[in-house]
Amino acid sequence: MKGRLGFGVVLLVVPLLIAIFGPFFVPDEVTRGRAFVETGILGTDFVGRDVLHQVLLGGRTVVLVALIATGLSYAVGVPLALVAAMARRRWLDELLMRPLDIVLAVPSLLVLILVAGVAPRGYTTVVLVVAVVTVPDIARVARAAALEVSSRPALEAMRLQGESRWRLAFGYVVPTVAPTLVADLGVRITAALYLVASASFLGVGVAPDAADWAVMVDRNQAGLFLVPSAVVVPAALIIAWSVGVNLVFDRAVRR
Structure with a gap:
């Protein structure tokens, strides 16, 4: 079990360190x-830029945006x-949850496509x-x-x-359901990472030639057999971070 946790920490920390500190090791002037x-x-990408530099630059937008979006989701x-679950009036529960069910029924990729336009x-x-x-999703699980x-x-x-009510909610209910929320958090971060990457593919979040791991995977597919590292390295970092998050949070729940 300790080996599994250590493996998860490595998978989580390496992409995170690259995302945070990678830009400091890239020269100001990017040559093409x-x-x-x-x-x-690692060779050059689809516009002739150094792939290593793009890998060092491209993690912040994927990792940090996913973390910020997940944090905002839980904050809401x-x-x-808690309000819906602890409400003594049935109509208040229905008023809060039914609009969320409507949003849940719409596929997330469809929302991204509509927003892209x-x-x-x-x-x-x-x-x-x-x-x-x-x-x-978060509200339904927490409720x-x-x-x-x-x-x-x-x-x-x-x-x-x-x-x-504050004492009841955050002094008793939240600590009691914390293991469930922690287990769900790992899944939500991975889902947010997937949505952020999908948004980059659709051109919602960043420019088509931006230094972004998801954009690199999408734009460099034409040269997959010429310079495979331009696709494999950023894709591997995204996958490693997703797997590492779930392994670490799974261990946190068990403890």
Whole structure:
């Protein structure tokens, strides 16, 4: 089990370190040569830029945007779930959850395609879209876990003692459902990473020639057999980070 955790930490930390500190090792002036030429360590990409430099530059947009979008999703979804689960009035639960079910019924890729046609390009758009399509899933999972806890005799005893709603929610319910939320968090980060990468493929988040791991995988496919590292390296980093997140969070839940 310790070996599995160590393997997960390596898979998680290596892409994260590259994403955070990689840009500091790239020269300010980016030179361009011939496209898909095996020069340097990893060769050149579809516009003649050094693939190693693009790998060092391209992680922040994928990793950090996914983390920010996931954090925003939980900041919205968990409080909604707590209010719905602890509400004494059935109509309030229905009022909060039914609109989320409508959003959940729309495929996330369809939302991205629609946004690509009407919304301005930028990281803010990607974060908001990913948060909107992720909030319903988080709210449903958190609500299902909180419903069971909110019906326990211990919580009713706390109510009779005059404890505030804040104390009930964040002093008892949230710590009790924390393992479920932690387990779900690993899945949501991976899903957010997938959506951020998909947004890059669709041109929602970044420019078509931006230094971005997802864009590199998409744009360099034409030279896969000439300079395979231009596709394989960024794809491997995305996969490693996704697997590492789930392995680490799975271990956290077990502990």
